[in-house]
Structure formats: C-alpha cells, structure tokens
Amino acid sequence: MSVGLDHLAAAPRLLVALDFDGTVAPLVDDPSTSRITADAAAAIARLRALPATWVAFVSGRPLDTLAALTASGPDALLVGSHGVEVSIRGELAAARLSDDERARMTRLEVELEQLVAAVPGAWLEYKPVGYGVPTRLVEQAELVAPLQQAARDAADAIGGFTTRLGKDIIEFSVRDVTKGDGVRMLRELLVAEEGGPVAVLYAGDDVTDEDAFAVLEPGDLGVKVGEGDTAAAERVADVDAFAGLLEALAAAREASAASH
Numbered sequence: 001m002s003v004g005l006d007h008l009a010a011a012p013r014l015l016v017a018l019d020f021d022g023t024v025a026p027l028v029d030d031p032s033t034s035r036i037t038a039d040a041a042a043a044i045a046r047l048r049a050l051p052a053t054w055v056a057f058v059s060g061r062p063l064d065t066l067a068a069l070t071a072s073g074p075d076a077l078l079v080g081s082h083g084v085e086v087s088i089r090g091e092l093a094a095a096r097l098s099d100d101e102r103a104r105m106t107r108l109e110v111e112l113e114q115l116v117a118a119v120p121g122a123w124l125e126y127k128p129v130g131y132g133v134p135t136r137l138v139e140q141a142e143l144v145a146p147l148q149q150a151a152r153d154a155a156d157a158i159g160g161f162t163t164r165l166g167k168d169i170i171e172f173s174v175r176d177v178t179k180g181d182g183v184r185m186l187r188e189l190l191v192a193e194e195g196g197p198v199a200v201l202y203a204g205d206d207v208t209d210e211d212a213f214a215v216l217e218p219g220d221l222g223v224k225v226g227e228g229d230t231a232a233a234e235r236v237a238d239v240d241a242f243a244g245l246l247e248a249l250a251a252a253r254e255a256s257a258a259s260h
C-alpha cells in the first residue's frame, strides 16, 4: 500500500469522491448499459459502513442517471452534470435554466441534431444543461474530427457554452461549473457538519477529472485511472485495479477503526 493510502486509512474524516464511467464502471459502447463492477461496489459498501467515512460520486452524467446507475439511497452524496447538479442526502439542487440559457440550448440542439444525422453511428445525448455527442460508434473514424469541429463551431457561434472533450465524446454545457467545484463543495459541507478537516480521495479517468485533481489539498490523494496526462499523484491501470485500491483502503481503514 502506498503512503497515500496509509494516510487516508488513518484520517479522522475521509471523503472518497469517485468519478463513474471509466473509474468504477468499465467504458462500454452504450452508456445506458454501464454498470459498476462487483468488486468496486463491495469496496464502496465497506467504506460506507465505516465511521467518519463518506463516499460520493462526481460525474458528467445527469443526476438522475447517476443516481440510478449507482443505486444510490437516501444518504447519497451526488454531483452530476460536471458539477452543475447536486444531490445531498436527497436534497436536490437542480439546474434551473434561465430563458436565455434555454434559448441557446434549443439553438444548439437543432444544429447538433443535423450534424449527428449526417454521420453514421453518431448520436446526441440530451442532458439537463447541455448535450453530448458520443463518437464511439461512428463507423468512419475520419468523420469524427470534422464532426467535433463542426459541433464546436456551432456552439461557439451561439456563444456561452463550455466545451469538454472526453473519451469518445464531445460535450457542451451552458454552465461553466466543474467537477472541482463539486469536490470543493462536498469538502466544505462535511467540514461544516463535522467541525474538522476532511481528507479527500478523488479518482477519475478522464480529462474532466483534472478539474477535481486541481482542487485537492495537502493530505488528499488523487488517483488517475488509466493512461493520459494528469495532476494526480497516483495512477492505476484500469477499473479493476482501482477496485483493488478501494478494497485495500477499506481493509486498512477497517483495521484503523478497530484499533481505536
């Protein structure tokens, strides 16, 4: 076990904040079929059962989808839509779009629908504060870059969109909020409730997770799942390896709790 995990195992208060796709659930072609692995689910259940230990999901997924995919109960801490939507133990902070935001989304929707219709295998994800254009199933790989550029141009022409390039997806949001904002909010919430510092483990696999790694503080640990540039201090190879890390953390924290 790394020094980082030892430290987290003994931390007086611990927040385990997890990205979903590519971190606890393997990437698949159809996002509706994504499932958290049994090993990750078991480790998360063990962590949740420990004192002063909280598990949150921080995802680009819409909040309702994230809640369903993580089988979240009333105690869940969820951040969806890359930080825009929040649900704290059932208390929902949904995104209320202004008339201007709604109008810009409608304009972009029309343009994106036309663009994906012209590229076999492309389709449109309709999200509460924007759209995703998944390209995983695009039949002709050479059409992906032009599609993404045309989608980017359409969003730029309308204005006011945050663009994110993820794994086989380009996404557009009318809100400039990030997963980093979500992690910061979760930490502040727990610090206020518990009256003391909270160590954070954040894990993620994609570029959007770098916003969360960027808000980590001394005593926290960032874990990058898979390849790619990262500011995270640790890296594991894949979803299964990360489930192993969660299991090791759960075991070490159980031992730490038993010794106090």
Ligand SMILES: O=P(O)(O)OC[C@H]1O[C@H](O[C@H]2O[C@H](CO)[C@@H](O)[C@H](O)[C@H]2O)[C@H](O)[C@@H](O)[C@@H]1O
Pocket (backbone or CB within 6 Å): 019, 020, 021, 022, 026, 027, 028, 029, 030, 031, 034, 058, 059, 060, 061, 062, 125, 132, 134, 136, 166, 167, 168, 169, 171, 206, 208
């Ligand atoms: O922040 P995350 O929990 O990682 O969610 C980010 C996006 O995840 C989904 O797309 C990704 O997973 C899909 C299913 O495995 C995969 O087909 C796609 O290539 C990945 O980019 C989801 O569809 C998006 O809406 C999320 O924003």
